[in-house]
Every structure is written in C-alpha cells, then in structure tokens.
Amino acid sequence: MPSLTLNGESRQLPDDPRVTLLDLVRFEIGLTGTKKGCDHGQCGACTVLLDGRRVNACLVLACQCADQQVTTVEGLSKDGELHPVQQAFVRHDGFQCGYCTPGQLCSAVAMLDEMARQEPSVVTQGDTVVWSREEISERMSGNLCRCGAYPNIVSAIEELAGK
Amino acid sequence: MKPFTYESADSADALAELEPGASDRYLAGGTNLVDLMKHEIEQPARLLDISRLEYNDIDQTQAGLRIGALVTNTALASDRRVRADWSVLSQALLSGATVQLRNRATTAGNLLQRTRCYYFYDTARPCNKRNPGEGCSAVGGFTRIHAIFGASDSCIATHPSDMAVAMMALDAEVITLNSAGDSRRLGLDEFYKAPGDRPDIESELRSGEWITHVELPSSPGGTQIYRKVRDRSSYAFALVSVACVLRMEGDRIADIRLALGGVAHKPWRARKAEAAMKGEVASEALFESAVNAELDMARSYGGNDFKIPLARRTLLAVLRDAESACRRSANKANDIEQGS
Numbered sequence: 001m002p003s004l005t006l007n008g009e010s011r012q013l014p015d016d017p018r019v020t021l022l023d024l025v026r027f028e029i030g031l032t033g034t035k036k037g038c039d040h041g042q043c044g045a046c047t048v049l050l051d052g053r054r055v056n057a058c059l060v061l062a063c064q065c066a067d068q069q070v071t072t073v074e075g076l077s078k079d080g081e082l083h084p085v086q087q088a089f090v091r092h093d094g095f096q097c098g099y100c101t102p103g104q105l106c107s108a109v110a111m112l113d114e115m116a117r118q119e120p121s122v123v124t125q126g127d128t129v130v131w132s133r134e135e136i137s138e139r140m141s142g143n144l145c146r147c148g149a150y151p152n153i154v155s156a157i158e159e160l161a162g163k
Numbered sequence: 164m165k166p167f168t169y170e171s172a173d174s175a176d177a178l179a180e181l182e183p184g185a186s187d188r189y190l191a192g193g194t195n196l197v198d199l200m201k202h203e204i205e206q207p208a209r210l211l212d213i214s215r216l217e218y219n220d221i222d223q224t225q226a227g228l229r230i231g232a233l234v235t236n237t238a239l240a241s242d243r244r245v246r247a248d249w250s251v252l253s254q255a256l257l258s259g260a261t262v263q264l265r266n267r268a269t270t271a272g273n274l275l276q277r278t279r280c281y282y283f284y285d286t287a288r289p290c291n292k293r294n295p296g297e298g299c300s301a302v303g304g305f306t307r308i309h310a311i312f313g314a315s316d317s318c319i320a321t322h323p324s325d326m327a328v329a330m331m332a333l334d335a336e337v338i339t340l341n342s343a344g345d346s347r348r349l350g351l352d353e354f355y356k357a358p359g360d361r362p363d364i365e366s367e368l369r370s371g372e373w374i375t376h377v378e379l380p381s382s383p384g385g386t387q388i389y390r391k392v393r394d395r396s397s398y399a400f401a402l403v404s405v406a407c408v409l410r411m412e413g414d415r416i417a418d419i420r421l422a423l424g425g426v427a428h429k430p431w432r433a434r435k436a437e438a439a440m441k442g443e444v445a446s447e448a449l450f451e452s453a454v455n456a457e458l459d460m461a462r463s464y465g466g467n468d469f470k471i472p473l474a475r476r477t478l479l480a481v482l483r484d485a486e487s488a489c490r491r492s493a494n495k496a497n498d499i500e501q502g503s
Contacts, residue, residue, distance in 0.1 A: 017169035017210065020197070040198050041264060053237075053266040059197045060267070063169050064190070064212055107263070114262065119241045122257035122397075127246070141397035142261025 002066040006031070007075030014062055021065060022046045022057035025072055033073035033102045037144075044143035047103035047110075048072050054110035056142075073102035076109060084160060085109050092156035096147035107143045108157050114139070115161075131161035164200050171212035178373070179342040181211055185370040189213045191233055192267035194260075195276040202284060204277075204293060218271075218375055221245070228379040232271035236326065237262070239270060248382035251406050254389035255329035261398050271374035274327055274337070274354075275366065278320035278428075279400055281305065291317040292362045306466035308400065311474065312427040318362030319464060321425055323400050327351065328424035329389055330377065331432050332406040338376040339368065346375070355429035362428070383418060385410030386488040390481050391424070392473060401425035403474045409485035411493070414444045426461075426474060433457045436478070450482045 002013045006029065014024055025034050025048070037045030039058045046057040049071040076083040082090070085108045095101045118129050123138045136154045145153065172178035183189070188196060188207035191214050199205040218231035221242050228249065230239060239245060240256035260268065282288050282300035289298035301309055301319050309319045335351045354367050368374070388407045393399040404424035410417045419440045421433040439453035454475055461471045 017167065018164045040201065041194060044261070044263060047263055054263050055267050056194070056263045059194050059264075061169075061190070061193060061197060061210075064171075064193070064214060111262070117241075119237065120246065120253070120257060121262075122254065124257075138397050139262055142263045 002063075004062070004065045004068050004070055006070045007072060013066060017061060017063045019062045020058055021048065021050070021055075021060040021062045021070065024062040025057060025070070031072055031074050035099055035102060037100070037103075042144075043100070043103075044107060045100050045103040047106045047143060049106055049110055052110070052113065054107050071106070073105050076105060083109065085112070085156070088156040088159050089153070092152045092159065093149075094153040094156040095145075095149050100143060100145045100147075104140070104143045104145070104153055107140060108153075108160075111136070111139050111157065112160060131158070133158060165203060165206045167200075167207050168209045169212065170209065171215065173215040175216060175340060175375070178211065178213060178216065179344070182342055183211055183371045183373065187211050189373060191269040191272045192235070194264050194268045195272065199277060202286065204284065204286065213373065214269075224378075226378070227381045230270050230377045230379070232269060232374045232376060234270045236260070236265035236268045236270070236273060239326075240265065248384075249329075249333060249379055249387070251332060251387035251389050251408060252326065252329040252379070254387070255325040255391075255404075255406060258389060258391045258404075259325035270326070270377055273324055274330075274351075274374065274377070275368070276324060277365075279308065279323045280320035281308075283320060291360075292320060292358075295361055295363050302464065304466075306464040308402070308425070309464055309467045310427050311461040311463050311467060311470050312423070312431045313357055314428065314462070315358045315360065315362070317360050318358035318428065320358070320362065321427060322355070322429050323425075324430065325389070325391060325401065325404060325424055327355075328401075328404055328422045328430040329406045330379070331422040331430035332408055332420040333379050333383065334420075336378045336380075337374055338378060339372045340375045341369070341372040347372070348378075351377075351430070352432055358428045365428075383408045383410065383420065385418060386485045386492070388481050388485050388488075390477060392477055403470055403477050405474075405477050405481045406430075407481045407485050409482070409489055411445060411486070411489040413493075416440050416443055416445050421457075421478065423474060423478075426470060433478070435460070445486050447483075450479055450486075454478045454482070 003010050035045035037043035041056040041059045048057045121138045136157050186208040190210045190212045218233040220231045222229045236256050240253045246253045288300040310321050337349045337354045339347045386409050391401045391404040401424045406422045408420040423431040436453040436457040439456050
C-alpha cells in the first residue's frame with residue numbers, strides 16, 4: 001500500500017483519489033490542528049510542510065504524496081517543548097482567536113528555511129535577502145488573519161530573524 | 164468533486180502508454196486544477212499524475228535557457244541565472260500568488276492556468292468558456308478585471324498569469340511531445356489562442372499532447388522591469404501589469420520589448436508600441452506616442468474603463484524608469500572606463 005510519513009509516522013494513502021491532504025490529515029487521521037478555512041488555497045489556514053516546503057494542503061491530492069514527508073502543526077514541538085516559532089508567537093501574542101495560527105506557524109517555520117536558503121521575494125532588493133518587516137509581511141501574505149494579529153505575527157517572526 | 168480515476172506516470176514513455184485523451188487532465192502541482200475540480204468546472208474522467216516525470220531541470224543551453232515543465236515557480240524565480248540575466252521573469256513570478264502556491268505551481272501549469280473571470284467560476288451563470296454557445300455573462304456584467312485588448316463578443320476574460328507576461332516579452336517557446344513521440348516548438352504568442360467564438364480552447368496544445376519544456380532565447384540584457392498594479396500589495400491578480408526589456412545605445416532605443424498582463428485573453432505583446440520606438444531617440448514625446456498607438460486598439464466595457472488610462476500610465480512609468488536605469492548604467496560604465 002502506498003503511504004506517506006506524517007509527523008514521523010507512516011500512514012496509508014486513501015483509496016479515494018478525491019481525498020485532499022487536508023482531509024486526510026483532519027478527517028481520516030484526526031489531527032485537527034490543520035484548519036479547513038476556505039478549502040480553495042486562498043486563506044492559508046491549511047498550510048503544512050510537504051518535504052520541508054510549505055503548501056496549501058487543501059489543493060494537494062493525498063494520492064500524489066506517496067513516500068513524501070508531511071509535517072503539521074502537531075509535529076513542530078519536540079519532546080514536549082514548543083518550537084522556537086511557537087514560543088515567539090506566545091511571547092508576542094501573535095494571535096487572537098487562534099484559528100489561523102497553525103497555518104501561520106507552519107508558514108513561519110518554512111519561511112525561516114527560505115530566508116536561510118536566500119530565496120528572494122518580490123520586495124527583495126539586490127542579490128542578498130535581508131530581514132525586514134516588509135520581507136516578513138510579503139512572505140506571509142498567503143496566511144490571512146481575520147482578527148488582524150498581523151503586527152504581532154510579524155514581530156514574533158522578526159525576533160527569530162537570522163537565528 | 165466528481166469521481167475520477169487516477170493514474171500516475173513516472174516517465175514520458177509511461178505517460179505515452181496511458182494514451183492521454185480529451186477527457187483526461189494532467190495533474191502536476193494542482194493549485195489551479197484541484198480548485199476547479201472542487202467547483203466542478205473541471206470534471207475529468209481520468210487524472211494523469213505527471214508530477215514525477217523527468218522535467219525538473221533548468222539547463223543553460225547554447226541558445227539560452229531550457230526550463231523543465233515541472234520546475235516550480237519558486238525554483239525558477241530563485242534560480243541565480245534567471246535572477247541575473249532574465250530578471251523580468253523572476254520579478255514576475257515573485258509578484259504572483261503566495262509562497263505556498265509558488266512552491267507547488269509548475270512552469271507548464273502556470274502557462275495553462277484558467278481565467279479568474281467571476282462568471283467562469285459561477286456555474287449558475289452562462290459562460291462560453293465553460294460551455295461554448297451558452298453566452299457570456301461578463302458582457303453587460305461586472306467587468307473590473309476584464310479585457311481591453313483582443314476580446315471577442317463571446318468572451319472578455321483575461322489570462323491571470325504574471326510569469327507568462329514576462330515570458331512573452333522574452334520570446335519564450337513552448338516545447339511539446341505526444342504519445343507518438345512527435346515534438347513541436349511553438350512561440351508563446353502563437354501557443355495562446357484569441358478567444359474568437361471558442362474561448363474554451365485556450366492554446367494550440369492538442370489532445371494527447373503535453374508540454375515538456377519552455378525555452379528562453381539568450382538574455383536580451385538591458386534593463387528589465389516587471390510592474391504589477393493590483394488591488395492589494397500582495398497576493399492579488401494584476402489589474403494591469405507590464406513586462407519591459409529596454410536596451411539603449413547612446414540616446415537610441417536599440418531593443419524594446421513590452422508585454423501587458425491583466426488586459427487580454429493572453430499575455431499581450433505591445434508590438435505597435437515597440438515598433439514606434441525601436442531605433443528612435445528616447446524621449447517623453449516618443450514614449451507617449453508609442454503608448455497611444457498601442458492603446459488606440461483598446462476597448463473597454465464599463466467596469467474596466469479605468470484600465471485604459473491605468474495601462475497608459477503604467478506603461479509610461481515603466482518606460483521612464485527603464486530609460487533612467489539604462490542611462491545610469493551607461494554613465495557608470497563610462498566612469499569605470501575613464502577611471503574616475
């Protein structure tokens with residue numbers, strides 16, 4: 001049976017090819033951290049890491065993920081200790097209702113790697129990517145927050161800049 | 164989502180054996196297709212997963228750059244060669260969508276994405292692009308995002324891609340293959356079709372044919388600018404966008420390529436404006452007359468009347484910036500030559 005690895009555990013892929021990675025994680029496996037906001041790739045609440053890259057799980061068919069590594073918000077903490085990004089969100093109050101937070105966290109974790117790899121954004125000037133609030137906002141634009149916690153989300157990520 | 168069968172191919176040969184046909188759809192990143200299937204706008208009988216095919220590389224060739232159909236938008240935008248020599252393409256890619264989408268979206272999928280016309284998505288209303296002959300709800304409807312160039316009475320939808328606008332300015336070519344092993348090479352401008360009375364047929368890609376690569380000719384050099392005007396500063400489709408490549412020799416325009424996004428059924432190459440400027444001495448008056456020559460062909464539909472002056476101002480602003488940048492780099496080169 002084809003399978004994927006979810007937060008370090010092997011999981012079988014569904015028989016029905018219509019099942020998205022989001023529905024597999026939430027409804028078949030029962031990890032409800034990953035949220036179904038719009039289900040159309042517009043809100044980012046379903047953001048997970050697929051082979052280390054952030055993606056909208058609602059637009060990925062699970063059947064495409066054979067032998068791939070998936071990390072959801074449940075997989076970010078290690079041995080009961082919150083991921084540094086999670087700790088920064090707590091310190092900076094980077095949320096209000098919390099619904100978009102799992103997606104924001106996965107997105108921010110991936111963003112740190114993208115910055116380390118020097119992948120440019122549309123606001124990057126020149127050859128070198130330099131941390132700024134503008135860079136963070138642009139790179140996080142795929143994660144909507146209806147409460148408007150953006151300033152604190154940016155501050156939380158900014159604290160981790162270059163670390 | 165309607166039921167479908169799913170098959171995966173890990174090589175071109177394996178894909179050929181599946182004999183792709185008109186009722187199949189190729190699945191790569193899925194960022195557009197899966198969404199359209201959820202809306203039941205796309206209802207393929209069979210999905211052919213091509214995401215494990217061998218089209219993942221960006222190769223420098225003697226002629227230019229050869230981009231695999233499955234190269235992600237992130238990989239292409241981040242490529243050091245693209246950033247240095249075809250920077251308008253990197254700028255265009257990075258101004259589209261979000262990181263999450265660009266990580267999944269592929270080069271060929273981006274070319275083939277469907278319009279975001281509201282009426283195309285609204286299955287309760289007629290749309291010639293969904294069902295040819297049914298009628299167009301956009302004509303006489305809300306037209307804020309619709310075309311000002313090359314539309315037909317059947318369809319006034321626009322192509323949503325940023326990437327393709329830059330590729331149009333760079334004279335990109337699309338390379339295809341089919342099950343019989345026949346390969347074709349098409350210029351991007353001929354690859355895309357005008358809407359005519361069959362707006363559902365958007366490209367020259369034939370049934371059973373797939374895209375293997377996109378090729379860019381050698382770098383045109385010069386100053387390269389992609390400017391996108393939109394309702395939000397990030398994660399929004401273009402109302403108007405401009406891809407510009409300008410190379411000057413002294414005061415004269417040696418090479419100029421202009422393509423517009425958000426204004427037509429396909430990325431719109433502004434050939435009239437280019438022809439009016441090529442070889443001429445750059446000036447504000449020249450830019451204005453060239454832009455006006457292009458926009459004389461524009462037609463609007465009420466809600467998008469603003470796009471004609473917006474396109475004019477955006478084109479002029481980009482041309483001015485490009486000219487300044489060309490002059491700055493010429494001065495810099497002179498300074499270095501004179502050892503100052």
